[in-house]
Amino acid sequence: MRVWADLRDGDRRLTRRVASWRSAGARRALPAVEEAAQHTKLWCGAAFLMATAGGWRGRRAAAAGVVSMAVAEAVSNGLVKHLWERRRPPQEWVSHEQVQDRPDSSSFPSGHTAAAVGFTAAVAGVWPLAGALCAVPAVMVAGERVYTGAHYPSDVAAGALIGLSAAALTHRAPRLAARAALT
Template sequence: MTVHVGLSKIDRALTQQAASRIPDRVGHVLSVVEEAAESSKLWCGAAAVMAVAGGRRGRVAAVAGLSALGLAQLISNGVCKQLVDRPRPPKEWIPHEEVHDRPDSSSFPSGHTAAALAFTAAVAPTWPAAGALAALPAGMVGLERVQSGAHYPSDVVTGAAIGLACAWLVRRTGGRLRGTTAPRATVLRREPGT
């Protein structure tokens, strides 16, 4: 009970600080990035660019990223939000108009953040430069979800953890699947005298 009360106080303080201290221009940029990430448009577009421009490495990274993203959305939106009915942060905490443009679904966890981190973390091992480029908008999406009043910081942290776990799982199972479906070529050596 004490932990829950402490977490609630931290959530409230960080939500109010993010909503009131982030300058309007920065908030506008965050909103543009979040709108691009809505319905995973940003990540699907990034995957398409990687698949076309990155050759085999780009295609592998894109498949891993989209697979992890899909799994993260399934877990965060299809499971967690159905099990945990947490209201969004109170509107009176948010001193700007963005608070009126948010979904009615459960606040817990942040599905946007889960998808963004899943995609980024799954892409990075195969193509580190693409992962680094995706990390900036992924971080911006998480920050925007708090700044706009759509989520508590703990929703975003949980979404990030789900995303990272999904990326790890996809990378781990993807490697195993590649190992079983694409056996290593064996080199036949001729024995001396044959």
């Protein structure tokens, strides 16, 4: 049980530290990034841009990103959140006004992070440059979830793992299906 106690203590310390950022840039940029990421608008917009301006590689990257994002969201929001109920970080840990905009659902895992990482990792597997560009807002989304007190850092880490797993599955599924068709 010492591991769980250490995890809770690390979550508490890191949440308070991130939520206390005094950067004017963070106070302006992070809420805008969260708004753009709400309901996957940011990732759908990125997929549209890649598909229309990126040629065949852009279309493949966009398709992989959208499929991976959908899988990550289904697993994080449709499955894990219902299996593991966790309260959001206490409001007193967050010393700014964004703490009022927190969802009512389970804190674990971060669905925003799962979608962001799932989309970005799948895109990077097809088009590394586009994936690198998507990584910037994906990291900002993950940071914003802790900054606003919507999630603990471990919720964000779990969301990132779900996103990475969804991207890996997205890239392996066609090969597995082709192998199964040959046997």
